[in-house]
Amino acid sequence: MQIVLRGAAAGYEAEHTARIFFPGAELSHTLPPEEEDLVLAVAHSRAYLVLLRRGGVTCWQTAPASASEQPRDQEYDLCRMLYGLLRRATGIRPPWGMMTGVRPVRIIHDMRAEGATEEEIRRRFLDHFDCTPERWNRALQIADLQRPILEQAAPMDCSVYAGIPFCPSRCSYCSFVSRTVGDKATRALMEPYVDCLCRELQATRRTVDACGLQVKTLYIGGGTPTSLNADQLRRLMQCMADNFDPASLQEFTVEAGRPDCTDEEKLRILKEYGATRISINPQTFSDEVLRAIGRRHTAQEILDCFHTARRVGHDNINMDLIAGLPGDTVEGFRRSLRTAISLEPENITVHTLTLKRASNLVVEHRAAAYDDVAAMVESCELLEQAGYRPYYLYRQKGTLQNLENVGWCKPGYECLYNIYIMEEVHTILSAGAGGSTKLVAPGVRHGRIERIFNYKYPTEYIDRFDTVLSRKEGVNHFYAQYLCND
Ligand code: SF4
Numbered sequence: 001m002q003i004v005l006r007g008a009a010a011g012y013e014a015e016h017t018a019r020i021f022f023p024g025a026e027l028s029h030t031l032p033p034e035e036e037d038l039v040l041a042v043a044h045s046r047a048y049l050v051l052l053r054r055g056g057v058t059c060w061q062t063a064p065a066s067a068s069e070q071p072r073d074q075e076y077d078l079c080r081m082l083y084g085l086l087r088r089a090t091g092i093r094p095p096w097g098m099m100t101g102v103r104p105v106r107i108i109h110d111m112r113a114e115g116a117t118e119e120e121i122r123r124r125f126l127d128h129f130d131c132t133p134e135r136w137n138r139a140l141q142i143a144d145l146q147r148p149i150l151e152q153a154a155p156m157d158c159s160v161y162a163g164i165p166f167c168p169s170r171c172s173y174c175s176f177v178s179r180t181v182g183d184k185a186t187r188a189l190m191e192p193y194v195d196c197l198c199r200e201l202q203a204t205r206r207t208v209d210a211c212g213l214q215v216k217t218l219y220i221g222g223g224t225p226t227s228l229n230a231d232q233l234r235r236l237m238q239c240m241a242d243n244f245d246p247a248s249l250q251e252f253t254v255e256a257g258r259p260d261c262t263d264e265e266k267l268r269i270l271k272e273y274g275a276t277r278i279s280i281n282p283q284t285f286s287d288e289v290l291r292a293i294g295r296r297h298t299a300q301e302i303l304d305c306f307h308t309a310r311r312v313g314h315d316n317i318n319m320d321l322i323a324g325l326p327g328d329t330v331e332g333f334r335r336s337l338r339t340a341i342s343l344e345p346e347n348i349t350v351h352t353l354t355l356k357r358a359s360n361l362v363v364e365h366r367a368a369a370y371d372d373v374a375a376m377v378e379s380c381e382l383l384e385q386a387g388y389r390p391y392y393l394y395r396q397k398g399t400l401q402n403l404e405n406v407g408w409c410k411p412g413y414e415c416l417y418n419i420y421i422m423e424e425v426h427t428i429l430s431a432g433a434g435g436s437t438k439l440v441a442p443g444v445r446h447g448r449i450e451r452i453f454n455y456k457y458p459t460e461y462i463d464r465f466d467t468v469l470s471r472k473e474g475v476n477h478f479y480a481q482y483l484c485n486d
Contacts, residue, residue: 001022001024001025001026001037001038001039001054002025002026002027002028002032002036002037002038002039003015003018003019003022003025003026003027003028003038003039003040003041004027004028004029004030004031004032004038004039004040004041005027005040005041005042006040006041006042006043006044007042007043007044008043008071008074009043009048009065009071009074009075009077009078010041010042010043010075010078011075013075013076013079013100014041014075014078014079014082015027016100016397017041017079017082017083017086017098017100018039018041018082018086019397020083020086020094020098020100020402021039021086021087021090021092021094022039023355023398023400023402025039034053035056036053037053037054037055038051038052038053039051039052039082039086040052040053040060041078041082043065043074043075043078044065045065045067046064046065046067047062047063047064047065048062048063048064048065048077048078048081049061049062050078050081050082050085051085052085052086052089054089059085059088059089060085061081061084061085063077063081065077079098080098083097083098083130093132094130094401094402095131095132095134095135095374095401095402095403095404096129096131096132096135096395096402096403096404097129097130097131097132097135098129098130099129099131101395102394102395102396102397103394103395103422103423104125104131104135104139104393104395104404105139105142105143105146105392105393105422105423106422106423106424107121107124107125107139108121108139108140108143109143109146109147109150109423111124112143121140122136122140125139135404138390138393138406139393141389141390142390142391142392142393142406145389145390145391145414146391146392146414146419146423149414149416149419150419150423150425153420153425153426154214155442155443156211156212156213156214156442157213157214157216157420157425157426157427158208158213158214158215158216158426158427158428158429159215159216159217159218159219159417159420159421159426159427159428159429160201160204160208160215160217160218160219160244160428160429160430160431161218161219161220161221161428161429161430161431161432161435162197162201162218162219162220162221162236162240162430162431162432162435163220163221163222163223163430163431163432163433163434163435164197164220164221164222164223164224164225164227164228164236164432165177165178165179165193165222165223165432165433165434165457165458166178166179166180166181166186166190166193166222166223166224166227166228166458167179167180167181167222167223167224167227167257167258168180168181168182168224168227168258168260168261168296169182169260169294169295169296170294171283171293171294171295172292172293172294172326173293173322173325173353173354173355176222176223176434177433177434177456177457178222178223178224179458181227181261189458189459189462190228190229190232191232192462193432193433193458193461193462194228194232194235194236196461196462196465196468197236197239197431197432198235198236198239199465199469200431200432200465200468200469200472201239201240201243201431202239202243203469203472204243204429204431204472205243205244207429207472207475207476208244208429210476211475211476211479212479213427213479215244215248215249216249216250216251216416216420216426217249217250217251217252217253217416217417217420218240218244218246218249218251218252218253218417219252219253219254219417220236220240220253220254220255221253221255222255222257223257224255224257224258224261225254225255225256225257226254226256226257226258226261226262226266227257227258227261230265230266230269233266233269233270234269234273237254237269237270237272237273237274237275238273240252240273240274241273241274246273246274246276247274249274249276250416251276251277251415251416251417252274252275252276252277253275253276253277253278253279253318253415253417254270254275254277254278254279255278255279255281256270256278256279256280256305256309257279257280257281258281258295258297259280259297259301259302259304259305260295260296260297260301262280262305263308264308264311264312267305267308267309267312267314268312270314271312271313271314275314276316277316277317277318277346277347277415278309278314278316278317278318279317279318279319279320279347280302280305280306280309280317280318280319280345281318281319281320282299282302282319282320282321282336282339282340283295283320283321283322283325284299284321284322284325284328284332284333284336285299285302285335285336285339285340286299286327286328286332286335286336287299288327289325289326289327289328289332292325292326292327293325293326299339303339303343306319306343306345315346316346316347316413317345317346317347318345318346318347318348318349318407318415319340319343319345319347319348319349320348320349320350320351321333321336321337321340321348321349321350321351322350322351322352322353323350323351323352323353323373323376323377323379323400323403324352324353324372324373324376324400325353328376329372330372330375330376330379333372333376333379334376334379334382337350337379337380337382337383338382341382341383341386341388346409346410346413347407347408347409347410347413347415348383348388348408348409349405349406349407349408350377350380350383350405350406350408351405352373352377352399352400352401352403352404352405353373353399353400354396354397354398354399354400355398355400373400373401373403374401374403377403377404380406380408383408387410387411388408388409388410389408389409389410389411390406390407390408391407391408391409391414391415391418391419392406392407392414392415392418392419392422393405393406393407393422394422421438424438424440424449425440426440427439427440427442427475429475430454431454432454432461433454433455433456433457433458433460433461434454434455434456434457435453435454436451436452436453436454437451437452437453437454437472437475438450438451439451439452439474439475439478439479441482442479442482443482450474450478452471452472452474452475453471454468454471455467455468
């Protein structure tokens, strides 16, 4: 399937609308030969045309264009026509309708802040976007739960993220620039990497003080942080604790991630240095599916790791599951969900598999038929029945069936970092390779956002560390504008 777009109003949104129905379609600048499948969207000054040619059958629709409309409205009209045509022709009912944004919940927060009535917001979801009532209710439920948390956010709040770009093996669906800790060259990188990361965290502390920021949450993610050896992990945790007093924080999360590199000693280190929340991420409890995605551990090892974490005192544990993994079935996914629920972790996050271009799953064309993925995601009713409630939600480009990722928790165990980062309420200062610092203008709802990027690969990050630090001076410049204006 190819997507061809013509005219100013036929841009990114039209392409994305076509991809809701044909996620693997390629954007083409020229019309393909007649025997090839095609989605065409044309926006001329006087008329719109949308067309689908599939399996030799062609259907289309035209409508007069309104020259008096704003470009954004013209774009919406064209996308609406295209969406309607594709929905009728394919019989697919996209759960989020023609919504292309990744943060549905934020639309509710924004409309409320702008004074919209609840009915206007509801109509926006159901009529304008054509969301299903189920998805609208889910987004509303989450927005209501987040509201009191977001109301407490203060202008100079921030969070600090540290990234560990190493993993024990590469998962087939992963597009992250993580290096596998199998070879000697990578192992030799880890020590200097931790050195640099700790130096960057110390510099971050100085920046926090200079700008008058208040650190609310810490997050060590990856990759897999526990792929560091115990000494390296201790050094990193000590550095975090020395620079950002855990007692003053709302939350300190570490992704323990995978059981094939997480032992009792490392779990004790995390506890000792103040981690208040950890993740142990099964993705699935099927050994067969674990093998299919390139994990070198068994479901039993996940269970053992979870019980060890409990024994050493971790009382806030998240478990990630993924719907749509190759080789999984609806019943298999439900079994995984039931197993996770039986462990009673405080958080369970259900992702829908996203096909990223750089992942082995896509490169090796192993993306199986995922017709069952919607049924897997619907199994989350089991979470509700077990007393979990959804507290954050986001979507990604390339997610199967255009579905969503949802964090579920027991009441009172919402991961604040996840809410802060998703709703962009405050600055996230990121340290480490691949880190992206997001600066949010203080005291201005959805004011300016600036980003500072670190080098993506660990080698570049280490070799050009002075540049990493000098780029971070941008944080001081960013805040100086606001402090001067006060
Ligand atoms: S553990 Fe996460 S970061 Fe590492 S390879 Fe797997 S998906 Fe990628």
